[in-house]
Amino acid sequence: MTTLMDLYDRRIAEGRLKRDPAQLEALPELERIRAELANPPPPQKTGFFRKPKPPEPPKGLYLWGGVGRGKSMLMDLFVESLDVPVRRVHFHAFMQEIQSELHELRQQGVEDPVKPMAKKVSDAVKVLAFDEMQITDIADAMLVGRLFEQLFAAGTVVVTTSNRVPDDLYKDGLNRQLFLPFIAMIKDRLVVRELASDRDHRQDRLKGAKVYFTPANAEARAEIDRIWTELTHGEDESLTITVKGRKIELPRYKNAMARVSFYDLCGQMLGPADYLAIADALRLLVLENLPRLGRTNFNEAKRFVTLVDALYEAKVRLIVSAADEPESLYIEGTGAFEFERTASRLREMQDADWGNDPA
Incomplete structure (x- = not known):
């Protein structure tokens, strides 16, 4: 036994x-x-x-x-x-x-x-x-x-x-x-x-670890693979969230943690209610292959801003691979000025103690 x-x-x-x-x-x-x-x-x-x-x-x-x-x-x-x-x-x-x-x-x-x-x-x-x-x-x-x-x-x-x-x-x-x-x-x-532990074991694993990777190349992916394997012990599954009849697929999920690409969440016609539901279901999100933003992907950029706002307010830990540093992701075109707040939030969310408060 x-x-x-x-x-x-x-x-x-x-x-x-x-x-x-x-x-x-x-x-x-x-x-x-x-x-x-x-x-x-x-x-x-x-x-x-x-x-x-x-x-x-x-x-x-x-x-x-x-x-x-x-x-x-x-x-x-x-x-x-x-x-x-x-x-x-x-x-x-x-x-x-x-x-x-x-x-x-x-x-x-x-x-x-x-x-x-x-x-x-x-x-x-x-x-x-x-x-x-x-x-x-x-x-x-x-x-x-x-x-x-x-x-x-x-x-x-x-x-x-x-x-x-x-x-x-x-x-x-x-x-x-x-x-x-x-x-x-x-x-x-x-x-x-x-469970009144004074230790956040998930934060312990990320303590001092890099959580924002640029450029989004093979080296970044390998490091994210390592972090994801450590967090999930190499086991994950998909999770489907339904919001008002819309199905949102999180292809890799484990214990309130998900790993997705930028286009998984921002390439679809999703809105604030969808991103709030995602933030509500997660405590950590790995978002890969965030591109530079501008005129050519304006709608995707707007959705990304909404996603970051939802994650920020819900204190969801964020790990990102991106084409550039937050301040250089969206430097020209309609929406560039408004993106400054998002860049600031992305920078703040990289702090080792960010999101450490109990939900």
């Missing part, structure tokens, strides 16, 4: 982790869930002619804390340790899938599609492991209560990370009072634990 502590010690021995007291304090809660799932109690007897009641599932976990504290890494270890069906997914992507499938069920005339949707999920997995639980969309806020009530009733175990304490979910959102029962449900069904 491999415990979470065994896996954690193995990562340290391999040099992939550094021992962290706050992470060690969180491990027993994850190990509790793993052990109970591996050795569930026997069904409860209810009477001679009645079927035994299935055992109560273990309480899940809501692990919250600042950016880079190791929440996603602990989730990786937890998922790796399980011998039951589990799905690891970014919460934002999960809710978009649910909304899309609910829409299809309604189109088919299903009167109350939440119940069959929840049954489909609970039949497929025993554990839902979410990255970055956060609620910013009113449609999600109005849905999660009913959906999770059905999932919990079916015995689904939920383990989630978040940058926010449960009471701050959907903070200041429209009709928030209708969302409050979901917060109460989270507190009842999940153990709430803060």
